[in-house]
Every structure is written in C-alpha cells, then in structure tokens.
Amino acid sequence: MKLIVGNWKMNGLTADGRARAESLAHFIKNAQDSSCKMVLCPPATLLALVGDAVQGSGISCGGQDCHTEASGAFTGDISAQMLKDSGCDYVIVGHSERRQHHRETDAEISAKAKAAHAAGLIAIVCVGETDAERSAGKEESVVAEQLKNSLPDTATPENTVIAYEPVWAIGTGKVASAEDIKSMHAFIRSKVGEGFQLLYGGSVKASSAADILHTPNVDGVLVGGASLKVEEFQAIAAASG
Numbered sequence: 001m002k003l004i005v006g007n008w009k010m011n012g013l014t015a016d017g018r019a020r021a022e023s024l025a026h027f028i029k030n031a032q033d034s035s036c037k038m039v040l041c042p043p044a045t046l047l048a049l050v051g052d053a054v055q056g057s058g059i060s061c062g063g064q065d066c067h068t069e070a071s072g073a074f075t076g077d078i079s080a081q082m083l084k085d086s087g088c089d090y091v092i093v094g095h096s097e098r099r100q101h102h103r104e105t106d107a108e109i110s111a112k113a114k115a116a117h118a119a120g121l122i123a124i125v126c127v128g129e130t131d132a133e134r135s136a137g138k139e140e141s142v143v144a145e146q147l148k149n150s151l152p153d154t155a156t157p158e159n160t161v162i163a164y165e166p167v168w169a170i171g172t173g174k175v176a177s178a179e180d181i182k183s184m185h186a187f188i189r190s191k192v193g194e195g196f197q198l199l200y201g202g203s204v205k206a207s208s209a210a211d212i213l214h215t216p217n218v219d220g221v222l223v224g225g226a227s228l229k230v231e232e233f234q235a236i237a238a239a240s241g
C-alpha cells in the first residue's frame with residue numbers, strides 16, 4: 001500500500017481547504033482499488049475542518065511540524081500532543097523549509113520525532129541534500145549523517161516514515177532522475193533496514209508519479225505544490241495502483 005502525503009504548506013483558507021478535502025474524500029471512497037493510503041497535512045488552522053471533511057474516508061491528517069515539548073511557554077508553537085488531539089495521525093518533521101528558514105538542526109528534529117512518538121503520532125522525517133552538496137558528490141554522506149542524527153532511538157517502522165526530498169527538487173519543477181531516486185532509496189534502505197516506509201518528495205506531478213511510485217524502495221510520495229490541485233493529486237494517488 002503506497003503512502004501518498006499532501007503537504008499544503010502555508011496555503012489554504014476555510015473555503016478552498018474544505019472543498020479540496022471533501023473532493024479527495026469522495027475520490028478515495030469511490031476508488032476501485034485501495035492501493036494507497038492518503039494523508040493530508042494542511043496548515044494547523046485547517047486541521048479540524050479537514051479532519052471533519054475526510055471523516056470515514058480512510059484519509060488521515062498530519063501536522064507540518066511540532067515542538068519538542070508537550071506543552072509550555074512556547075508562543076506560536078504546536079505540540080505533537082495537540083496535533084494528536086486535533087485528530088492527526090502523522091506529523092512531518094525536519095522538512096527542508098524548516099531546516100532552512102527556522103535553522104532546525106538534526107538534534108532538534110530527532111527530539112521532535114521523539115515527541116511525536118510519545119504523543120502516538122507517526123513521524124515523517126525528511127532528509128535530503130542541497131544542489132551544492134550533490135554537485136560535490138556528497139549526497140550520500142549528507143543523507144547518512146541526517147539519518148544518523150535526526151532519527152531518535154524511539155524510531156521503528158511502525159512510528160516513523162522517512163522522506164527523501166532533495167532540496168534542489170522542492171518546488172523547482174526539477175524532479176530527481178529515476179536513477180538518482182533508485183540509488184538514493186537503495187542507499188537509505190541499506191542504512192535503515194527493511195520495514196521503514198521510504199517516500200520520495202520534490203516536484204512530484206501526475207505525469208511523473210507512476211514511474212516514481214514503481215521505483216524499487218519507493219513506498220510513497222510527499223507532494224507539495226501538486227497536492228493543492230485536486231485532480232492532479234487524485235491522479236498521483238491513482239498512479240500508485
């Protein structure tokens with residue numbers, strides 16, 4: 001069963017968020033085969049609404065980030081426990097936009113994943129190299145280091161999903177080549193072992209989804225921009241069959 005995760009990022013207001021979630025719930029309920037599990041990660045302001053709209057469809061909700069602590073004086077932050085309480089089953093941690101804009105370190109990401117596990121959430125831990133790192137031939141060592149330091153000792157295949165998202169492919173329209181995805185996913189598999197679900201993310205579109213989803217060691221996709229377009233995202237989900 002492929003995991004198809006839509007990361008809405010900082011996009012969506014009540015009306016369009018509800019319409020998108022309702023359409024996807026309708027699509028999943030009527031899908032002939034259930035070869036995918038869909039997860040929607042809307043902005044926190046829409047979690048309750050999206051959760052309501054997808055109820056009974058089998059679609060799960062996820063947060064886009066969480067704090068390392070369960071509660072406290074952390075203005076503006078959201079804890080894993082709060083996400084769980086809002087109906088989430090998943091949370092993305094260590095997205096490259098968080099690593100970049102909020103200077104999140106591997107140690108912090110590991111603590112966030114641990115907090116997610118403590119709250120009963122599945123952590124989607126993101127790793128991936130920059131353009132400069134790949135040009136320097138360092139992609140494997142960078143990803144190995146991120147895996148070593150951002151996965152907490154509580155991580156198991158039941159509570160953790162790993163998303164390989166090359167930074168240069170996110171929101172750029174540049175998808176990693178089939179060969180690049182194949183070799184990096186084999187490399188990650190060799191590091192973490194069997195059982196963990198491995199996602200690819202970075203400019204996944206309906207047109208590229210089938211090939212990506214049928215690459216060895218690719219158990220699903222993490223989709224940003226294309227997850228905001230209902231038909232495009234449905235086509236990506238359909239490509240998992």
Ligand code: PGA
Nearest residue numbers: 170171202203223224225
């Ligand atoms: P993108 O984003 O699909 O827009 O490249 C992917 C992600 O950031 O998870």
